[in-house]
Amino acid sequence: MKLYDYPQAPNPRRVNIFLAEKGIDVEKVTIDLMKQEQLADSYRQKNPACDVPMLELDDGTCISQIRGIVHYFEAAYPDTPPLLGKTPAQKGLVEMWEHLAFMNGLLAVAEVFRNTAKGFSDRAVVGPHNYPQSSELAERGAMRLPNFFKDFDQQLGQNEYVAGTDYSMADITTLVTCDFAKWIKAEIPEDCKNLRAWYSKVSARPAVQANS
Ligand SMILES: N[C@@H](CCC(=O)N[C@@H](CS)C(=O)NCC(=O)O)C(=O)O
Known part of the structure; x- marks a missing residue:
């Protein structure tokens, strides 16, 4: 699993804090927004929304949008502290x-x-x-x-x-x-x-x- 990230930007930071709160360690790949790497063909093929963060699962499934990413982790790691509510x-x-x-x-x-x-x-x-x-x-x-x-x-x-x-x-x-x-x-x-x-x-x- 890989998280495509640009930690200086606010939206990727939301997911990085979420993962740190849950103690989940994920391999990260930097997409340099200053170099417009989010618009490169190789990245666009994985994420047509051309933004970060984006999560690529081991089977190649690509999930962009923070709501999609955090719901994936909340469901896949049920033993970590819940951050999307219990009841x-x-x-x-x-x-x-x-x-x-x-x-x-x-x-x-x-x-x-x-x-x-x-x-x-x-x-x-x-x-x-x-x-x-x-x-x-x-x-x-x-x-x-x-x-x-x-x-x-x-x-x-x-x-x-x-x-x-x-x-x-x-x-x-x-x-x-x-x-x-x-x-x-x-x-x-x-x-x-x-x-x-x-x-x-x-x-x-x-x-x-x-x-x-
Ligand atoms: N709606 C997106 C927001 C993601 C977003 O806006 N990311 C910014 C970085 S903070 C981005 O990728 N910017 C690329 C650009 O400016 O072209 C989400 O929920 O994931």
Whole structure:
């Protein structure tokens, strides 16, 4: 099994933290995004989505998209700590909050970053197709981010972790989003005290430290 990775980027980091939390060791192959190796024919044949991370199983099956990858590992390694919920309700809540963190947080930051960074002038959207940058999308992303911080601050005022009582994949995506926000010089606001306290706590986890 091989995990195609680029550890400096936020999305691969989500899977790297997940694997470290579960104590799963996987052979890693670097796809250098700075050299656009994700668009090379050899990689595109395995992963038509042209992104990282991507997991190649020993029988040649290729699973891209983080949700696909983490669900594979959660099912294949049942003796490791569950990070996608234990009960049916917890599983639903982890999916719900992880998706909200991705849609309203990580993609808001990406909207700003991809539509402003110099090296992405025709690469504003991840994937096989080229799209030009849009300053309006960058502005909208910047408007969305404070609401993400506020909404998650509220959730963490009532729950120890993002999806409830247990640390989960929803925490990992939220944490990676807070760190990714620094790429666009945004920080968790001072008045989001619940989110800031949670951020300090989860940042200290060994699996997070090992992937920082
Ligand atoms: N929706 C994808 C997101 C993966 C993604 O956006 N990866 C970025 C790195 S953070 C990438 O591969 N970028 C390649 C590019 O910019 O062309 C997932 O869930 O796996």
